[in-house]
Amino acid sequence: MAEKLRSGAMPTLEMVAAQAGVSRATVSRVVNGSPKVSADVATIVQAAIEELNYVPNRAARSLVSRKTQAIAMVVPESAAKVFDDPFFAAVVQGVALYLEDTDYTLNMIIESGAASHKTRRYLLGGNVDGALVVSHHTGDHSYSELSRTLPVVFGGRPLSDVGGDNYYVDVDNFAGACTAVEHLIASGRTKLATIAGPQDMPPGVDRLSAFHATLGKHGLTSDLVEVGDFSPPSGAEAMRRLLARGEPIDGIFAANDQMAIGAYSAIREAGLSVPADIAVVGFDDDNYGSTATPPLTTVRQPSVEMGRRMAEMIVGLIENRPVDTVTTLDTELVIRDSA
Amino acid sequence: MAEKLRSGAMPTLEMVAAQAGVSRATVSRVVNGSPKVSADVATIVQAAIEELNYVPNRAARSLVSRKTQAIAMVVPESAAKVFDDPFFAAVVQGVALYLEDTDYTLNMIIESGAASHKTRRYLLGGNVDGALVVSHHTGDHSYSELSRTLPVVFGGRPLSDVGGDNYYVDVDNFAGACTAVEHLIASGRTKLATIAGPQDMPPGVDRLSAFHATLGKHGLTSDLVEVGDFSPPSGAEAMRRLLARGEPIDGIFAANDQMAIGAYSAIREAGLSVPADIAVVGFDDDNYGSTATPPLTTVRQPSVEMGRRMAEMIVGLIENRPVDTVTTLDTELVIRDSA
DNA sequence: GTGAAAGCGCTAACAG
DNA sequence: CTGTTAGCGCTTTCAC
Numbered sequence: 001m002a003e004k005l006r007s008g009a010m011p012t013l014e015m016v017a018a019q020a021g022v023s024r025a026t027v028s029r030v031v032n033g034s035p036k037v038s039a040d041v042a043t044i045v046q047a048a049i050e051e052l053n054y055v056p057n058r059a060a061r062s063l064v065s066r067k068t069q070a071i072a073m074v075v076p077e078s079a080a081k082v083f084d085d086p087f088f089a090a091v092v093q094g095v096a097l098y099l100e101d102t103d104y105t106l107n108m109i110i111e112s113g114a115a116s117h118k119t120r121r122y123l124l125g126g127n128v129d130g131a132l133v134v135s136h137h138t139g140d141h142s143y144s145e146l147s148r149t150l151p152v153v154f155g156g157r158p159l160s161d162v163g164g165d166n167y168y169v170d171v172d173n174f175a176g177a178c179t180a181v182e183h184l185i186a187s188g189r190t191k192l193a194t195i196a197g198p199q200d201m202p203p204g205v206d207r208l209s210a211f212h213a214t215l216g217k218h219g220l221t222s223d224l225v226e227v228g229d230f231s232p233p234s235g236a237e238a239m240r241r242l243l244a245r246g247e248p249i250d251g252i253f254a255a256n257d258q259m260a261i262g263a264y265s266a267i268r269e270a271g272l273s274v275p276a277d278i279a280v281v282g283f284d285d286d287n288y289g290s291t292a293t294p295p296l297t298t299v300r301q302p303s304v305e306m307g308r309r310m311a312e313m314i315v316g317l318i319e320n321r322p323v324d325t326v327t328t329l330d331t332e333l334v335i336r337d338s339a
Numbered sequence: 340m341a342e343k344l345r346s347g348a349m350p351t352l353e354m355v356a357a358q359a360g361v362s363r364a365t366v367s368r369v370v371n372g373s374p375k376v377s378a379d380v381a382t383i384v385q386a387a388i389e390e391l392n393y394v395p396n397r398a399a400r401s402l403v404s405r406k407t408q409a410i411a412m413v414v415p416e417s418a419a420k421v422f423d424d425p426f427f428a429a430v431v432q433g434v435a436l437y438l439e440d441t442d443y444t445l446n447m448i449i450e451s452g453a454a455s456h457k458t459r460r461y462l463l464g465g466n467v468d469g470a471l472v473v474s475h476h477t478g479d480h481s482y483s484e485l486s487r488t489l490p491v492v493f494g495g496r497p498l499s500d501v502g503g504d505n506y507y508v509d510v511d512n513f514a515g516a517c518t519a520v521e522h523l524i525a526s527g528r529t530k531l532a533t534i535a536g537p538q539d540m541p542p543g544v545d546r547l548s549a550f551h552a553t554l555g556k557h558g559l560t561s562d563l564v565e566v567g568d569f570s571p572p573s574g575a576e577a578m579r580r581l582l583a584r585g586e587p588i589d590g591i592f593a594a595n596d597q598m599a600i601g602a603y604s605a606i607r608e609a610g611l612s613v614p615a616d617i618a619v620v621g622f623d624d625d626n627y628g629s630t631a632t633p634p635l636t637t638v639r640q641p642s643v644e645m646g647r648r649m650a651e652m653i654v655g656l657i658e659n660r661p662v663d664t665v666t667t668l669d670t671e672l673v674i675r676d677s678a
Numbered sequence: 679g680t681g682a683a684a685g686c687g688c689t690a691a692c693a694g
Numbered sequence: 695c696t697g698t699t700a701g702c703g704c705t706t707t708c709a710c
Contacts, residue, residue: 022696022697024687024688024689025690025697026696026697028690029696041696055463055464055465056464056687057402057465057687058398058407058464059397059398059686060402060686060689061687061689062397062398062688063399063402063687063689063704064690064702068398075435086425088428089428092431097449100451100457105446106446107409108447109439125395126349265632287626287627291571291597291600291631293603293604351703352705362682363704363705364681364682364683365679367706377679395703399705400704402705403685403686403704
């Protein structure tokens, strides 16, 4: 055994066993915290582990346990989007933060267009124990089928939750949008308009219906609705169309901050000012809004928390713990200077 | 062998061998593209692989090859920073995009403060073949020592590159800042000031020295320098201090966009306007600047490309290909409305 | 060119 | 409680 100990390479379980004068099985038990090991032996083994600075080999462990201790995070292809949307970074952060305290590893996969097939192969190839799919804005659940083979948790409500068997965590878009519109009304604005998000995305749909619902609740109505694609330019366009209608507008609810910022410029172009002439409230609370002039009143969504929950959920699923199918997170109105 | 084929589980190399009527060794050779396999046999095997939808088991492969085919991406702890700095998201994206075409997997590790020890353990525990460390703004290379044991590539020049043996890719901060200041001068501004970044971070240092150097080149000088910490509020503070000096200023170069945006508000507070009274140019070209009013003239740094290069570098290092120690990326002046 | 055999480091029955 | 015995799925000499 002396020969083995002298090896400068990474220490193996066997070396620890030799060092501690026990069998590999015992070392394995200690490493895995098995209860059936006498305290003293455990101590000896622990010492040997420390001394040798032993770290279990993941590959070997995976091979036999059929578990990879890895979780994939699939981010939609649209390279540009990941780059422009601070939301993703926040979610990833939440996930990583949660996983930090577990034995799981986070494998990032950014879908590069046509490589979707490759991604599937990877996910189904036994490379990970579970997958997290962020489809927040798109509601695209083309990975739904995967969940039959692999635990999958989505970020954002599926567009069509057929079967209702998808696990996901989402933000309460409807309620959040309601508080936004309520705020506008509470501050005395009555001629409201909205820049809605794409109507094929859950957040787009929910935030718009909340607009109408809240108006209705106060005996108001509005057909001043223009749709954008969540980008700043689209927000500006939508605002111009709204203004072009010639009807009076004193408050606008934009389905996200980026579009709200776009609206700012259109409003200024028209010689109007925020919030004196038109109050604006957005949704998301990303840095587009917080650093704008004037700082944007908006609805904050707990992105980091969302990531954390997704991670918690997938781990629970992997380890066969009971997990709620859907988790809905609350939003919070952040009042700044635009409304 | 019939029994084995009927298994619904993941197909193994052995099953493919049986299906193709060859030995496992041969299948392995085909899978790994070994040249010494007759074309016809290779075809048969390929067919079997297709038919069974075989995907090699990573763990098993790693176990014997001593390679994990995984690369870690270590992002500094400061949770807030990752969230606020679009730069990170872009770099991660670049890395993921490059790796997409390789057989490597990206393991994201966000350092949660004290867990640094855990991270080291993970990196040294043979879990990855190499590591990418993003220390862009901080220049913190506390992982330098690791590179003696594991291939490591840094994002951003080390604060002190002792030994000069660190591999890293960086952006040409000095040259970039020069173009910014040149632009200011070219547009007729002569009373220049700068909001510098922290002087314990390479970008902070380089961008400031470029400011002085460019001024000098044109026979100008300026002691109108205030330091910020790269955040919007710090930019506002710095601008106020600059203004409070009472000396005339008609152009300011901010070491990054976030501080430039902060400066905007301080300038407005003072009843001045951008760019009429004071021209402003930033650095980074993130969405803080592009969506501001007026849109910020700035120096774009190729963040995605930086990630791509880092990935390329680490893979090269892992596979023992000759790799340049340092890669410096060029920047580009983006002229918008603020200067 | 192709097959046989020997593990890689670890866990999991199964005996004692 | 602890040791023995088999492999997990794959690569890789070493013969043929």
